[in-house]
Amino acid sequence: MALSVKGKIDQILKPESGTSRAGKEWSKQDFVIETDDQYPKKVCFTLFGEKVSMINGLSAGQEIEVSFNIESREYNGRWFHNINAWKIEKASDGNMPVPPPEFGMDDIPPEPADDAAGDLPF
Incomplete structure (x- = not known):
């Protein structure tokens, strides 16, 4: 199940790391957004x-869009949920494109000096 949500970064929590029982290194980092x-x-x-690096360069207050998956698992008869982000994009600021400059009389090229231009067939 892939979902996405937009919001402002509220907090970026400290990264965590360790070694699993199987001896593999792991790292994770949590962050909070407000919709x-x-x-x-x-x-x-x-x-x-390696997805931890996606949060680098971002700071609290920035508008982002997060794509994520929701995962649940059971442990000792209780259910635990994770919201795992897999993509972070800076949200577009929603500004309209810059309009072209105003057209003025100075933008019209001068007429040719010779009279040949006046002999057009139409």
């Missing part, structure tokens, strides 16, 4: 492994 909905919600996302 732009009528009733804003805060959502905490997790980045794992």
Whole structure:
């Protein structure tokens, strides 16, 4: 299940790392965004492994769009949920394109000096 949400970065939490029971190195970093909905919600996302670098260069207050997957797992009869981000894009600022400059009389080229231009067949 792939979803996406837009919002402002509220917090970037400290990265975590360690070694699994199998001896493999792991790293993760969480970040929180606040949605732009009528009733804003805060959502905490997790980045794992090499995806942790996607948050580099971003800071609190920046508008982003996060693509993510939701994952649930059971442990000792209880269910735990992760919201795993897999793509982060800076949101477009929504500005309209710059309009072309105004047309003025100075933009009209001068008429040719010789009379040959006046002998057009139409």
